[in-house]
Amino acid sequence: MDDLVKQAMAKWPNVPDCYGWLGLDARGNWFMRDDRTQALGGFASGLAGSKGAELRHDKLLAFIGRNYAPDARGCWAFQNGPQRVFVELQATPLVWRLQPDGHVHDHMGHVAVVQSCWLDDLGWLYLATDLGFGLVHSQDVAQAALQIEQGVWSPQDTTQANLETQFGFVKSPELLHNK
Structure with missing residues (x-):
């Protein structure tokens, strides 16, 4: 800060x-x-x-x-x-961009270390990292698929409905505030 x-x-x-x-x-x-x-x-x-x-x-x-x-x-x-x-x-609170050198950056440019990979019921791909949880940018899904094919990442199943609870984030703080 x-x-x-x-x-x-x-x-x-x-x-x-x-x-x-x-x-x-x-x-x-x-x-x-x-x-x-x-x-x-x-x-x-x-x-x-x-x-x-x-x-x-x-x-x-x-x-x-x-x-x-x-x-x-x-x-x-x-x-x-x-x-x-x-x-x-x-x-999600973070959106991941995959770099050609294998690094992963959030949407603000911070470098992250991938801890786990998740695939939801709609086919969206997510990464849990040392910086937090986020969605893989749609333009980087093909590059992410290579990481999965090479065995670098192994996606675990989740559902879009459970993401907030499972990974501890709130999509709409306004709705939570107005309860």
Whole structure:
């Protein structure tokens, strides 16, 4: 976490948390969701326009990446100064990109060590790593298949319905907050 963020948290400890305004899609793209966008439906609903505006500013994306982490409940958030901005997930909190040299990076560029491989009932491929749990990017599935064929990874079965409980993350912190 950035030092300036830590200082802001200490200076303003009682800033309310923010829900529904930031989303992460299944391809590792961040989306800003204003009130109008949120009114169209939940981030993962698939309804036209409900994702919001994709963030593309490199420095903002790097700042989010440095300050993105889970809380004790498995809700992932971006610490924006003194305010914690909880992230709505389309799929998982991390999206894995496979590199030609065999390394695995998350959607923010952090290198991870693969601990296990999982295949769900819809055919989606996931990796559990030292950084957390995430979906293999759709463009990297062919490369992942090579890892499986070569015996580097051995997929275990899971179901999409059990992912959150099994791997300890929350897709919609907003829904959890509003219970």
